[in-house]
Amino acid sequence: MEEIGETHESADGGVLSPFHEHPLYPTKDSSTPCVGCDGDETAGKCSCHICEIYVHKDCLEIINPSNPTYHLSLTDRYGKLFRCSICTSISYRYIYLCSFSGLPVCEKCARKPFTIDPGRAHEHPLLVFLKGSFSFPCDACGVNDAKSCLCLCIPCRFTIHRKCVYLPRVICINRHDHRISHVPRLGSGNWSCGVCRKEVNGMHGAFSCLTCTFAVHSRCAIRSNVWDGIELEGVPEEDPAKNLPFKVVGEGLIKHFTHEHNLRLINEDDILYDKSKQCHGCVLPIFFNACYICTHCDFILHETCANLSKKKRHPSVSRQLTLYAKHYYGMDSFSWDGPFSCFVCSQRCSGFAYVEDNGGRPGFTIDVRCVSIYAGFVHNSQPHSMLVISDDWSVSDRNKCSRCGKGGNDVWCLTGREDLFMCYKCATIPELAMHKYDVHLLSLRFSENAIGDYWCDICEKIVDPHKWFYTCDMCSTTLHIDCVLGAEPYLRVGSTFKLGRFVLEVLSNDYASRPRCDTCSSRIEDIVVYKSEDVYFCSLTCIEKNPRRAR
Structure with missing residues (x-):
């Protein structure tokens, strides 16, 4: 809060005011308007003999009829912009500041009653107090905030923050797939905010979903990292059928929007595992999940991937x-x-x-x-906790993934565990995998209390049993995650793409003699190779470094 001094007269008849660093003296000049009211009347007009600033003495301090206890002082803040607390307009340099709260008010609002049009928030005009000597629960957001402007409708006993007056009515946020609407109150019940996960008081305003039991604090819903800033009141809702990914063309037969041929459903009991079969959607192996296969080519999708909304x-x-x-x-x-x-x-x-x-x-x-990782997702490494985004974004750069050490906004925390976080990369590590070194299915283990050393059967280096690793329950083998998945685990074998002059195909590294990389000349040890005509590459980095790429 900014301290505002008082105006008084100097010994030589000038005016000393916090508004200006030099004394102000009476003047009869009518050619230059007053910086406080923009008027040219000479009565009570003063000027600075050094800076050529003209202002009426009565404009240095004024009393607003809506709040007569505290005066408003004219202030000169050269080079700064201010937003009026009443009308929210932008003012440059000259602004009135409340002697109690220090909040800015523009010249036009300073001289008339502090009332605003509440728009859709209320049916009567609202009286604005720049700052009260008490906190109050806002009827629109439920927050007690003594630092915000207080807006009142005295006959209705309605109170609302100035910044809550023009809350959007209907919006979409990134924590929910349906539209949510602002309601005056949710009503009785146990409500939890879908953003911060804290309790929502049902007796105050909040956003809620009309389709399901989803609620969000008013302030949480309009955060810039939650809401896209688009007001949807009066905008017709999109037909949900437009977002369906496929049409049913027969029993167990669909036409998916990503493929030109029909796809047939194969149930889990009918799948013959083939490690070369990868879903074109998520690029993970099919394993034992139900899937859709193309009736004309090798296109294949997990049933869950086929149902992904557009x-x-x-x-x-x-x-x-x-x-x-x-x-x-x-x-x-x-x-x-x-x-x-x-x-x-x-x-x-x-x-x-x-x-x-x-x-x-x-x-x-x-x-x-x-x-597929969303708020409320339960990861098998912590079966009793849900993944949620930390509400304290200011310290998100210090939240490190408990497995890999990655930090930033894309790290999730676990409910009830302030010291445990997980990044997207670790949260999506496949819990089942296959590798040519073992004929059985490999399972992801999250830690073991073991005595002695574990060894990776691929690289023959030590495996830390207190960290995540793959194991075969049949053979008791232990394997590093990176050794099983490789450097680029989500590039589909058989896919082709162009990089520079190279047209590349991703192939399994199943050669009897491992090929050499055309760039670094080393034997390729990764589980996949990149082939272009008669040359091989070990990584996308080597492809980009190859001198022939730009020819």
Whole structure:
């Protein structure tokens, strides 16, 4: 709060005021308007003989009829912009400050009753107090906040924060797939905020979903990392049928929007495992999950991936996401053919992607595996806790993933555990995997209390049993996660893409004699190789460094 001094006369008849550093003396000049009221009347007008500033003595301090206890002092803040606490207009340099609260008021609002049009918040005009000597529960958000302007309707006993008067009525947020609407009160019941997970008082205003029992604090809902800033009141809702990913064309037969042929459902009992079969959506092996296979080619999708909605919301971005397979965005502004880097886990993927709707421009791209991680998701490493986004974004850079040490906003915390966090990369590590060194299915273990050393059967180095690793329950083998998955685990074997002059195909490294990388000349040890005509590469980095790439 800024301290405001008082105006008084000097010994030589001048006026000393906190408004200006020099004395102000009476003047009859009518050519220059007063900086306080913009008037040119000469009565009571003063000026600075050094700075040529003209102001009426009565404009230095004024009393507003809405709050006569405290005066408003004219202030000169050269080079600064102020937003009026009443009308929210922007003023440059000259502004009135409340002697009690220090809040700014523009010249126009300072001279008339502090009332505002409440718009949709209330049926009567609201009286504004710049700051009260007490805290109060806002009827719109339920927060006790003595630092905010108080707006009152005295006949109705209605109180509301100045900044809550024009809350949006209908919005979409990234924590929920349905629209939510602001309601005067939720009513009795145990309500939990869908953003911060704290209790919502049902006797005050909040946002709620009309489709399901979802509620959010008013202030949580309009945070810039939660809401996309679009008011949807009066905007017709999109037909949910438009977001369905496929049409049923027969019994167990669908036409998916990402593929030109029909897909047939194969139930779990009918699947013959083939480690070369990877889902074109998430790029994970099929294993024992029900899937859809193409009736004409090798296109295949997990049943869960086939049911992914065309549109989705996700906590990592405030805008809506759109699902793409053969990747393009808009008419001709965005296209790629090949691996993309996931915005939240920073891993390359050649499967389906959700792309942020960014006004016709390319937005953030997120892998479908990461989109499957949502608030309330239970990870098997912590079966009694849910993953939630930390509400304290100011310290998010200090929240480190408990497994890999990654920090930042894309780290989730676990309910009830202030010291335990998990990033998207670790949260999406497959819990089942296969490797040529073992004929059985491998399971992800999160830690073991073991005595003695564990050894990786692939690299023959020590495995820390207190960290995550893969194991075979049949053979009792232990394997490093990176040794099993490889450097780029989400590039689909058999996929092709272009990088520079190279047209590359991703192949399994099943050669009897491991090929050499054309760039670094080393034997390729990763589980996949990149082949272009008669040359091989060990990584995308080596492809980008190859001198022949740009020819």
